Amino acid sequence: MRPLTDGSELLVGRDDELSRLAAWIREAVQGRGRAVLVDGEPGIGKSALVRASVAVAEEAGCQVFWGAGDELGQALPLLPLLDALRIAPVTRDPRRDAIAELLGGEAVAGKGADLAAAAAEQLIALVDELCQAGPAVLVVDELQWADRTTVAVWARIARSVRRLPLLLVGVLRPVPRRDDLRSLFRVVPPAERLRLGRLAEPAALELVAELAGGRPGTRLEELAAGAAGNPLYLTELLDALSRSSCVEVDPAGVAELTGTATPDSLPEAIADRLGFLSEAARTVLRAAALLGDGFSVADLVTVTNSSLADLMPALDEARAAGVLVAAGDDLAFRHTLIRRALYDEMPTAVRIAWHQSAAWALAEARAPVERVARQLLPMVSTTDSRVPVPAWAVKWLLDVATPLIGQAPVAAVALLRRAVRDAPLDDAVTGALACRLADAYYRVGNVAQAERIACRALDRVRDPDVVVDLHTTVVQCHGMTGRSAESLATLNEALEQPGLEARHRARLLVLIARTHRDLGEVDTAGRVATAALAELGAVEDRWATGWALHVLSLVAMMRGDWTGALPLFERAMVIVRGDPALIDLTLLLRINQSVTFGALDRYTDALAAAGRARELADRTGSAVRLNQVQSALGQLLLGAGRWDDALAEVDVVPDERKDPSVVCCDHGVAAIIHFHRGETAAALKHLEIAEPYSERIGDRVVEPLVRARCLAFEHAGVPEQALSVLTDVLTGEDAGEDLLGDAARLATAIGDRGTAAEIEARARAIADGSTVPHRLALALYCRGLLEQDPTALLRAADGYRDAGRPLSRAKALEAAAFAFASAEAEDRGPARAAFTHAVDLYAELDAQWDVARLRAQFRVFGIRRGPTAKHRQATHGWDSLTPTEGKIAALVVEGLSNPQIGGRLYLSPRTVGTHVSHILTKLGVNSRIDIAREAGRNQTASG
Incomplete structure (x- = not known):
């Protein structure tokens, strides 16, 4: 008889499945990754099969990472992946340190930071970095119990796994089968799914x-x-x-x-196996069962209030009986059904009491937030609503509310809701709890409930700090539902409350100013923000001062006073620097500063500021701001002519995780590029995607989307409608300068001199007294178009060159060529020279639609030019790579990782990853190793 007391498992009848896994491991070693799902009923041998394949992987030199979901941890994001990648509170790897700090609440993060989203991004980057170090196998067992964030990250890695030397394995049961788990079966093709049936x-x-x-x-x-x-x-x-x-x-x-x-x-x-254990061992195992399928021995020491020496006899007995097995530095139950049997044999009341005791012990030991919350959650999920939240837990919740909401808002809602119920109605603690609960509801997307709780709390809360926080939540809710105007009456009424200190009045004025700005009432927003600063006087309040300066900088930007906005940014950043509560404001200031640098044609400064903002957003967990800075980068890269990089930035973040205006902006940028490149179907697809998001932002002008819609009508051959798209939005002082040039061009083309003259006057007023190159160029461009003055147009082209805006320069040269050619002069030389320069610029941008359009237009003047140098005519193979993709491919060949490449080219690792995916597709290969092989073949073929 061979009892399996060492935790090992015999694998019988699974030769075919093991052979397939072994083959996929060999392919991963060669650089061709894939994602695999293994499913089947409990006990059918899924984990045993994968463990056997892991042994094959280790023999092949692969790194192996294994984590597992469990039923108790579903409300706490990313635990299986954190376990798999061994993320601990104290680590030496910088990426792991950043993740541990985020989820431990130690990172500097402001209110509203989405810590789980930030950690997810860091985890994906960590997987990428680990794969650069060598082939890897990443297993998530019991995937059916994993939280939704873990499932989403698994799916994201699965979509990009072909470019990594990684075998990604998900192990799960047929039930429960949530919608997000079902979606995995759409990500993983049928040929890469293993369904284990019962043994024949x-x-x-x-x-x-x-x-x-x-x-x-x-x-x-x-x-x-x-x-x-x-x-x-x-x-x-x-x-x-x-x-x-x-x-x-x-x-x-x-x-x-x-x-x-x-x-x-x-x-x-199973009960028979447990029946052979001593009562002392069973007592220790019941405590271990509270901690999950796998557990830290240190945590077990804490919750049992025992020494390791006292626990060792029971743990050794459990291991000898085949109940526990080693799991790296920790221990785990040999099978989840064994833990479940121990857990279920405890009466519910006893189990809840044990969980509370374990939570208290872990909190006293300053364990990470998620470990304490995991022990408290069964208390609020029990059907016995009489179980109260202990007083110590209420205090703990108030202390850790911000990181808990950032990391696990769903768990925060459950715990805070019960704590609010149990706290005395007249207790000031209730108001603070309600404030945090409203914030948590807002974070999980339940805006209506967040607003209800915040408004109800406002009726009874007297603490001015909490009142301001509650008003902030209400303002955010109104903004999300398009009801910003409703906030004004409540905020103005709050200003009239007696006994307010200057800093509280200033904070309320700041909220009022922000609301007016959201409503487009620029002058009023500026006046109220100035009043907030005056209210403070000599009183120091970094929050109110920083946000008031932020509103004033926005007002300056909306008025086109970009030069005046810069000192406001500098002043505000001095105020907020180093304040953890103002991280979100710091990010906003840096993002808007980068936009302002771009508007002033200081592209190097703009990209540097955007890079700093992206790094800070990534590190501190602000997913919303990360999306915004990616969008700002896309616009900057569009203007600077780095179109391939701009397209890559658009693809980095899924639309469902962006603000509607950001979605509109990103797809507008992409559509503009595709229209100019003659890829009309792709451009129209981007406009189609943006349409429902556009409806959600109402009358707000998103310039890239407007420009894209204008181009759609130009492609359709209806320039009158294209001009109408522009003139409809060219009202108010916040209308974009970039739209004026296109409006002047279209008005001139259709012979609408009245509109052209109005635009020229407006451009002249913008340039008056300005030293910004593109503003001066715009005035010259509009005048040159109106007067058909080729000299003015050539000067405009020089100005756009100085501004670093190649597309605008090409348009000015095109207009100059047309003006020269239309003058009926015998010498076609100036027209031909301007035409040639314009064609070259369009070709460098790969703007094939413009090249074809320009050549057709100038044939009537007898101006022709032979084919330009071949520019990405191929759609597959080495010649199809864009200049940026060529640079990245060369750095891949050097062996650089995505973060290292990003550092060389001033791109984010995610953007580099997008480029690498495009390179793999164009070359028709599966791995970075294959890119190196193709590079060698290309060099050999070229000589």
């Missing part, structure tokens, strides 16, 4: 023979048949028989059943 009779008997130490006799065969081919049941059944000495092997090697008392079910077989 020959394999089941082979397993019994291995376990019993001999060929099963008749009675043992009959008993094994009752296990229905489930390997776990067979293993537990044979182990139970072994413990009872009910199996004997005769001299002929036949194993036969000698007793009559046999387990009737798998739970009974």
Whole structure:
């Protein structure tokens, strides 16, 4: 008889599945990754199969990472991946440190920071970095119990796994099957799914023979048949028989059943195993069961209030009995069903009391927030609503509310909701709890409930600090639902409350100013923000001062006073620097500063400021601001002519995680580029995607989207409608300068001199007294178009060159060429020279639509030019790579990781990853190693 007391598992009847996994591991070693799903009923041998393949991977030199979901941890994001990648509170790896700090609440993060989203981004980057170090296998077992964030990250890695030397494995049961889990089966093709069925009779008997130490006799065969081919049941059944000495092997090697008392079910077989343990061991194991399928021995020491020496006899006994197995530096139950049996045998009231005691012990030991919350959650999920939140837990919740909401808002809602219910109605603590609960509801997207709780709390809260926080939440809710105007009456009423200090009045004025700005009431926003600063006088309040200066900088930007906005940014950043509560404002200031630098044609400064903002957003967990800075980068790269990089930035973040205005902006940028490149279907697809988001932002002008819509009509051959798109939005002082040039061009083309003259006057007024190159160029461009003055147009082209705006320069040269050609002069030289320069600029941008349009237009003047140098005519192969993709491919060949490449080219690692994916697709290869091979072949072929 061979009892499996060491936690090992026999693998029988799974040769085909193991061979497929081994083949996929070999491909990962060669750089061709893939994602695999293994599913089947509990005990069917999924984990055993994958563990056997992991042994193959380790022999092949792969790094192996293994984590598992469990039922108790579903409300706490990313635990299986954190476990797999060994993210601990104290680590030495910078990326792991950043993740540990985010989820431990130690990172500098402002209110509203989405810590789980930030950690997810860091985890994806960490996986990428680990794969640069060598081939890897990443397993998430019990995926059906994983939280939604873990499932989403698994899916994101699965979508990009082809470019990594990674075998990504998800192991799950058929039920429960949530919608997000079902979506994984759309991500993973059928050929890469392994569904394990019950063992066929020959394999089941082979397993019994291995376990019993001999060929099963008749009675043992009959008993094994009752296990229905489930390997776990067979293993537990044979182990139970072994413990009872009910199996004997005769001299002929036949194993036969000698007793009559046999387990009737798998739970009974497991209970039989546990029944052989001493009561001391069972007590320790019950405490371990509270911690999950896998657990830290240090945590077990904490919750049992015992020393490690006192626990070791029980742990050794449990390991000898096959209940516990080693899991790296920690321990785990050999199977989740064993832990479940121990957990369920405790009465509910006793179990809740144990959880509370464990939570208190972990909190006193300053354990990470998620470990304490995990012990408190069963208390609020029980059907017995009489279980109160202990007083210590209420205090703990108030202390950790911000990181808990950032990391696990769903868990925060559950705990804070019960704490609010149990706190005394007249207690000031209730108001603070309600304030945090409203914030948590806002974070999970339940805006209506967040608003209700915040408004109800405002009726009874008297603490001015909490009142301002509650008003902030209400203002955010109104903004999300398009009801910003409703906030004004409430805020103005709050200003009239007696006993307010200057800093509280200033904070309320700042909220009022921000609301007016959101409503487009620029002058009023500026006046109220100035009043907020005056209210403070000599009183120091960094929050109110910083936000008031931020509103004033926005007002300056909306008025086109970009030069005046810069000192406001500098002044505000001095105020907020180093304040953890003002991280969100710091990010806004840096993002808007980068936009302002771009508007002043200081592209180097703009990209540097955007890079700093992106790094800070990534590090501190502000997913919203990260999306905004990516969008700002896309616009800057569009203006600077780095179109391939701009397109890559658009693809970095999924639309559902962006603000509607950001979605409109990003797809507008992409559509502009595709229209100019003659890729009309792709451009129209981007406009189609943006349309529902555009409806959600109302009358707000998103310049890239307006420009894209204008181009759509130009492509359709209706320039009058294209001009109408522009003139409809060219009202008010915040209308964009970039739209004026296109409006002047279209008005001139259709002979609408009245509109052209109005635009020229407006451009002249903008340039008056300005030293910004593109503003001066705009005035010259509009005048040159109106007067058909080629000299003015050439000067405009020079101005756009100085501004670093190649598309605008090409348009000015095109207009100059047309003006020269239309002058009926015998010398076509100036027209031909301007035409040639314009074509070259369009070709460098790969603006093939403009190249074709320009050539057709100038044939009537007898101006022709032979084909330009071949510019990405190919759609596949090395010649199809863009200049940026060529640079990245060369750095891949050097062996640089995505973060290292990003550092060289001033791109984010995610953007580099997008480029690498495009390179793999164009080359028709699967891995970075293949890119190096293709590079070698290309060099050989070219000589």
